[in-house]
Amino acid sequence: MLSEASSSGKWQWDLSNKEDKSSIRLAEEVTQDRARFRKAFGNLFAKHKGTSPSTTLENLEAQIAREDFKLKDRAQSALGHATQIQQKYRDERNRGAKKAGYVAQNFIKSFADFLSAYSGIVDLIRGAGQVYGEIAYESLSVLFFVVLNKSGNDTKMTKLLKELEKSFPQLDDWTLIYPTATIKELVADVYKQVVLFARSVAVYFSQFHVRLWMAIGRPPSIGVDKTVTLIHSQLAEVNSEATRLLHKRNRDIHELVAASNNEIADLKESNQRLETNNRVLLATLNRLEEAFQVKDDAEERQILEALKEVLEIAYPCPESDIEGCKRSLDRAFSPRPRTPGTPGAPTSPHQQLVQMTTDLISKCDPYTHWTASYESCLLFLRGATRLEGRSGRGFTSSWLSPAAIYVTEEMREQQNRVAFFSCHPDIQGGRYFAKDILSVLIYQVLEWNPAILRHRHQQFLTVMQSTTWREGHNKREGIREMCKVLHQALENVRSDPGFAYIVLDRLDLCSSKLRYLLDSLMNELVMREPVRVKIMVIVDSTSEDWDTEDLSEAASAHVMMRDDWDQQRLSMTAIHQQNAIGNLAVQD
Secondary structure, eight states, X not given: OGGGSOTTSOOOOOTTSHHHHHHHHHHHGGGTTHHHHHHHTHHHHHTSTTOOOOOSHHHHHHHHHHHHHXXXXXXXXXXXXXXSOHHHHHHHHTSHHHHHHHHHHHHHHHHHHHHHHHHHHHHHHGGGOHHHHHHHHHHHHHHHHHHHHSSSOOSHHHHHHHHHHHHSOOOSOXXXXXXXXXXXXXXXXXXXXXXXXXXXXXXXXXXXXXXXXXXXXXXXGGOHHHHHHHHHHHHHHHHHHHHHHHHHHHXXXXXHHHHHHHHHHHHHHHHHHHHHHHHHHHHHHHHHHHHHHHHHHHHHHHHHHHHHHHHTOOSSOGGGOHHHHHHHHHXXXXXXXXXXXOOSSOSXXXXXXXXXXXXXXXXXXXXXXXXXXXXXXEEEEEEOOOGGGSSSTTOOOOTTHHHHHHHHHHHHHTTOEEEEEESOOSSSOOOBOHHHHHHHHHHHHHHHOGGGHHHHHHHHHHHHTSHHHHTOTTSHHHHHHHHHHHHHHHHTTOOTTSOEEEEEEOGGGBSSOHHHHHHHHIIIIITSTTOOEEEEEXXXXXXXXXXXXXXXXHHHTTEEEEOOOOOOBOOHHHHHHHHHHHHHHHHO
16 A cells, blocks of 8 residues: 555565565566676776766766767767758768767667656665665666667667557656555566666677577577567556556545545534534523623622612712702802893902813913823812802802813713712802712722622721721821722722822811821822822812821822912903903893
8 A cells, every 4th residue: 555655755665574575586586697797798898998887877867868968969060061962961861870870869869768767667676675776777777888889779779668668657656556565576577577688688789699690590598579578568567557556546535535525514514513502502601691790780789789878878969960060150150141231341240250261270280280190190279269259149169169070071071980079069068077078989989890899898898897987087097098998999990091080179178187188098099009090179278278298209299289279350351351242242
């Protein structure tokens, strides 16, 4: 079988195998007379200095090429001397020196063609031993030399070589033939017969009395014709056996292809079943995931809802309602309607004062630095509101508070997370402890991602139910503990690479010490990784001062402050411009 062939393409000969040993014994017969044959022709090669029998295919091909080149060179030289017409040259081609050269060239071509066909046989036999290749090419080399240099150069040898060359199987690679026992024996016999043929012909052309016998009686003892006939017969058997084996292999390949096609069809069908099953499993998995998600969401909402009781808060609440706070501020600072047809100065004193706008806050240097910062930081805005700066009596809102609304709305429009708390959600403000403020902020942050409660719920409960938490609303340690919980909540919902925002309006209304709360926000949130947070704090000037000297130098660098932003009167030019705009509005 083909598996017996080596990776180099050569047949494998196992001389310990009885069949292989029997086949190669035929080839061994040609080694017995090698010494005598070489001795017989030693004198012939000695007469031609620098020549010796070739023992490899490469050397023999080189020998053929050299002789072919010499003949062509002599033919071109002779052609150069020809001065007669072309027809005369054609007539002379079949006579004399030109005829000899023509015959020799035919012989060289025929010999080369024969060698090409026979070299496949030699290549296979050489697998059993290098000596078999040397003997074969040596015998053919002698034959080539003798026939090419013999007197007369008759065409008998050329015809014989052509006949033999046609009988060889038309194979570019002899390893395509299966190395069965029958094929091995036939190939070995062809190898032997060709070597014997080469030697017999060499002897025939080199000995006069043998040529005489051939011319007179053609006695069969010479063996040349007999050997040629035997080679023809053996090559025919090789052809027949090779064809049979090739047909068998072709049938086996067809059967293998058919079996492979059936297997492929089965695999495709199996794959389709697997894909169908996979789709069913995927759909089932998606349904289960959705069901689990619904279940998890419900559990998280329950935990979050129960957390309100622990935090002691009501949520949603007015303090975190951005729209409610916005309506309250609009009432506190909106101008009174003009009486149609009465242009002139503003009808109320607060219209003669500067009011907070988006343009005004955007031009505030601490604010621009706060928004542009790549690090966590805190913006502190503090200022007084004039008594006449509001639209009516009873209002206690700060003229800075609208800035908290503007910033919250802008950051949410940019898809940032913002936790908002105002201590002045209505016309008048209330009083709040740090625990009230921080509890609502913690709840808002947990609401962003309730899933963290699955892992930290018990941890949060332990802290929130501790004495430090319950009684620490106005103690530094208690406030710091609450800010740590807020940090842990933010740590699990941070939205890289952006920031989380905390906006605190009117912290001056917080009953806890302001410096405790602000110091804790700085130390436990702003200065602690990996949280990325920006905090905005607005206070009225009536509050206590916040001395940032209590902070570390590094923490102080993260505070952007304007603590003297008091409400100012409009210039006369601004009042007249505002009045002109008001008149246009009345006319419209």
